[in-house]
Amino acid sequence: MKMHEKNLKITIEEFDKIYSKYYSQLFYYAYGFVEDSETCRDIVSDVFGQAWENIERLERATIGSYLYSCVRNKCIDYLRHDQAARQYVEYLQDVVEDDEGMTPEEYEERLRIVKQIISELPPRTRFVLEQCYFNNKKYQEVAEILDVTSSAVKKHIMKALSILRERLSVIKS
Structure with a gap:
């Protein structure tokens, strides 16, 4: 059973292929949420960084859904923070105006x-x-x-x- 489990895990060598396969797809997916290309690049890079840190826990069968899920969550977090920043700016304008x-x-x-x-x-x-x-x-x-x-x-x-x-x-x- 252990041999079978090991075959499901992603190797370091495979990570480059995964990156090449998914990077642009994930970028455009993020762009559907956040229409700022620089922010989308940051989000996708952060997700791949997170995936790299957790490579020993990732499995081939679920890597795509894992990456898309992470990108979606990071986009939502970004939008929440961006909304908060706009609210702060409006608040400051109200205070000073x-x-x-x-x-x-x-x-x-x-x-x-x-x-x-x-x-x-x-x-x-x-x-x-x-x-x-x-x-x-x-x-x-x-x-x-x-x-x-x-x-x-x-x-x-x-x-x-x-x-x-x-x-x-x-x-x-």
């Missing part, structure tokens, strides 16, 4: 507080936030500057916006 009864001094004070919070962010997180939101650079552009993935840039954005939201909610209440 001119309320009906807000005086120019109150507006300036809110803006000063936001700038202060941003200045206290960890340096790399602050850099990413400034590049993406103040210099209008795309995640991929910032990723290339820092020599990281666009997913890492996205995580810094989420961290920055989370800190801003948390600190501003304390101040606003």
Whole structure:
């Protein structure tokens, strides 16, 4: 029985063939969820990285469904995080934007507080936030500057916006 089980497992040599066979299929599958080619490349690469780390547990018969399932789940996670990031940005705009009864001094004070919070962010997180939101650079552009993935840039954005939201909610209440 052990000999039969061993034949079902994927060998390291077979992994290259699996990668070649599935990479573009998975890329276009991801693109059906996330219409950003750089993000799709990151997602598919992450899935293959995860598969490589778990190669001893993967089986030939189920590798295709495993890869598609992982890509689908990572796309859904990405979309959830992306939605959260948009909500944070909208929240920040609401906090800083001119309320009906807000005086120019109150507006300036809110803006000063936001700038202060941003200045206290960890340096790399602050850099990413400034590049993406103040210099209008795309995640991929910032990723290339820092020599990281666009997913890492996205995580810094989420961290920055989370800190801003948390600190501003304390101040606003």
